[in-house]
Amino acid sequence: MPRPIRYQSRYSLPASELYATLVDREYLQARLDRIGGDNAQLLDLSSDADSAKYSMRQGVSQKYLPGPIRSFLRGDLVIERTETWRLARPGHYDGTVTARVKDAPGSMGGALRVADIAGGSEFVLDAEAKVDVPLIGGKIESAIAEQVVKLIEREARFTEEWLAR
Template sequence: MSRQIDYRSTYPHTADEVYATMVDPDYLRARLERIGGPRASLLEHSADVGGARYRLRHGLDAKDLPSVVRTVLPGDITIERNERWTRQDSGRYLGEFDVAIPGAPGSADGAMRLRDLPDGGSELSVRADVRIAVPLIGGKIEGVVGEQVQGLLAAEAAFTHEWLAEKAR
């Protein structure tokens, strides 16, 4: 089984501006430093006019995890996240991602879309499927992890808003 997550964030900036920010290695490093957790880092990065690919590492302290998650994943957790973006045309980008937790029975993957809105600004939408392969309590853990993913996406969106506002000054 899996838990599906849908997330949306809007920006007062064009999709081209938001995309350029989201795939900038300096932005990614700063975002990871602020909200990526212990041992967070940008592991790989490449970008050109057609798109971008990068691999991120996030860290979670065991003390910050809900108790139901600690029963299955004792100790600190390392999360590896791969993102791939493709430019469709001006103002429209499609992305996909996968997330792995080495040594743990959990994973996620999904799709992203960044597009200009008709009345100005842009919208980022994310659809993710979270899977935790643990008998009996896997569904409960998927729910908890889903809430954590929603929180992370919201924190990343807030950081992106802040970064874009700072760059506009």
């Protein structure tokens, strides 16, 4: 059964400025350089004021993985992640995120949102992790969900630092 992943963070700038930052090549590359892990790479990016799509590769050394994932994989965790964004209405951007683990029967997918709120904007991730492995799939899904939240928290801290420059 897929494991839900939910995360939200708030920023003091309007959604249009947060969106512009989240899909900016320089920002994405700096974020990957800082927290993307081994062999991180921005694979593709196209963006404008109303829509964006980018793909990236992120890595996590096996030594940092929780036991259930480490016992299942035969090496480092390599994640290929794609995000799409579109302007739904002024001050509100909707998106999707998909991620696949290389050489593993697991995936993550869900919805993204950046929207104006009182005093700024809010980023929301509402997704789920799914692993098609009998008996231990649930444990791996839980571990993946936990690791995704930790990664998104690190990305949010990086975004706050980037915006404060």
